[in-house]
Amino acid sequence: MSSPDDLTGPGQQLFEKRKKVFPKAIDGPFRRFKWLVMAVTLTIYYVTPWLRWDRGPYAPDQAVLVDIANRRFYMFSIEIWPHEFYYVAGLLIMAGIGLFLVTSAVGRAWCGYACPQTVWTDLFQHVERAIEGDRNAQLRLEKAPWGLQKITKRVTKHAIWLLIAVATGGAWIFYFADAPTLARQLYSLDAPYPAWFTIGLLTATTYILGGLMREQFCIYGCPWPRIQGAMLDEKSLMVTYKAWRGEPRTHGIKRAGPAVHQPDGELGAQPQYGLPSLVALASNPDNNPRVIGDCIDCNNCVAVCPTGIDIRNGAQIGCITCGLCIDACDDIMERIGRPKKLIGYSTVADELIAGNGGAPEPPLKRLFRPRTIAYFLIWGAIGLGLLFTLGSRTRLDLSIRQERNPIWVQLSDGMVRNAYTINVRNMEARPRNITLSIEGLPGAQIWTDAQSRNAASQSLPIEIGPDQARKTRVYVAAPERTRRDLTFAIRANDIQGGSDRENTVFEGPEGAQ
């Protein structure tokens, strides 16, 4: 009555219920690498706000500080003002292209090792295993009726998760205020309201994303895995199940005996399985005809997978390439005496060659291919451009706004007066003494609106506080009746110097010449 495509018919569900994942503990090189990355990233995350950096008496001494209230961003020796936010934008673009580069070279390494979602999920899973036991114990507990033991374990687990989440959110806010001061305020419960709100928000996101959503976020929530499709090609490293080696797989180790190879390539009559054949396989694997694959279908790779996928189904969106299935499979291969890396980092191209008995491409040649080189060049060019502009940026800045209402004023002595708002930015953490002068207008006088015209002269001294912008309204009077180009210039009066110029116009009653 209803076709399989008829989604309105009974039995068709658009919603797939989550299959809970209970990843098994595993040890191996990739697991240890993940531990290392976790330790490094978490250390960076928690320690960075506490690093100090001396910037003198007029600037904060926190090495990395996003000072939203005062609109400054400090990162070690670099201080960024809001109008220089393109440096941050540039860094973000570099991070984006860096992801492209890493992805095309070594696959989803970001997803598998460094992504906060992965790191915190991993942390939460370790906590889970420490309290509820390994995979099997967790499965049993899940099925067990609610009792004292189950309640205790679950409450403990969620409590520790929440503690980690609070610590995560608590560390985040230290990037936005002086860390020791804020820590004291938190301790004495008089921290500002936004701090508490941010802690609460990030506690919630950490707990929900790392504890409850986990792999669902990677598969359904994150756009990045979907962009990977455009980044990966047949020469990108991926965690790959070598199907040419593993297939046909056999069910369970007990039946993993050598089969009789038939000339037509099909499996013949099933031989006697049992311990002797296993021993024969283990003791002399190379004599086995390649009729049954190395995969014994032990499901160890599936059991350890933090996203609960079966890597043997090939590349898929759920694979974050964390490499844990490699550790799991190597462990089994070692035990049954087969070569390791039935599952391993490999490329589609290499597997095609290897499946046909050829030798894979040398890794360096694979790494340096047009795609990776192009990404690297773009990435490097942006980085060099940022460094260059950072090195050559001026720390003294002048901007001019001419007053438009009225645009000129006739003075009684025949001169014409214009008014300008001068904005001088001193982007260094010390007070500076500068001189403002005008060029291109013979006979012109300049004075500020705080002075009387008697004090007018050719140039004006301006004092600016450290790390501040100062607005000054100035009048310029000149014996001009037509529009003339006018240049304002500032020059610092200290040894370090520094200057800036800005062009504007002087307007008169007779307009343009």
Next chain:
Amino acid sequence: MAEKRIDEPTGTPTVGHEWDGIEELDTPMPRWWLWTLYATIVWAIIYTVLYPAWPLVNSATSGLLGWSSRAELAGEEEAERVRKAPLQLALSRIPIERLNENSRLMQAAVEGGRAAFKVHCVQCHGSGAAGSKGYPNLNDDDWLWGGDIKQIHTTLVHGIRQPGHDETRMSQMPAFGRDGILTPEQVGDVVSYIGFISRQEKASTAAQRGGKLFADNCAVCHGPQGKGDRKLGAPNLTDSIWMYGGDRDTLTQTVTNSRYGVMPAWGARLDPVTLKMLAAYVHSLGGGEDFLPEPVATPTPQAAASATPSNPAKSNVQP
């Protein structure tokens, strides 16, 4: 009658009604949606009880909380009044000529004046206070009646030629041509002389004749050199600023028909603090002069009184 059954293709029950063979499937709203609807209904009932809602004959129910937007506005205005009270008090106490001693107060006054100017003054003086023909530019350094903050304040409070106001700034230029004091030729000579002293025209015999006429008719107010007299609001005729225009045609018109600019006495309309603020703002526009305490006894009041058109001094000017 109504007979519920399971619709076979969809597996969904029907509501049980049937019209000419047309049946309706019973697919209720999702439960969460339904509860949201109920919640909004409950919320609406609570809201209409707490806040003004139900229309009555003359007004509406006031709600248990007694909230109204007018009361809220009044509260905000009151809060703003309380916030500004110290500033208002300080401004009302300080003499206008000593306002510049307190830079914070001065700044507040200028900003307050900027707002008040936009309401009361822009109609004549323009939004940038640049004036127009007949209405002085307040940005420049030329003042008819004085440019220090106290003089500006006085002008603001008492106005200029405000009818029926005793203390208003008063003077009246005779209509030399219209009233027959000078012949049109003489007016032309005077205009030539003004063109000469304002460096717009070269010396000429007409200007020479005009100089004599100027000394007899005009110098009493505008000064022997034509530099004007602020006591009388007589403009300086030698500078580059002309309120009505400095060209021959306009000057001829001015001398022939006179000028009689009027500004209201704002003292009767605005509160003292606003007047001080306006004075501070106008003074801040770039042409404000420093206040110099002047000697009390000056001979000029006498001259000013004698120079008014009702009692012209040594001239044959008739009112």
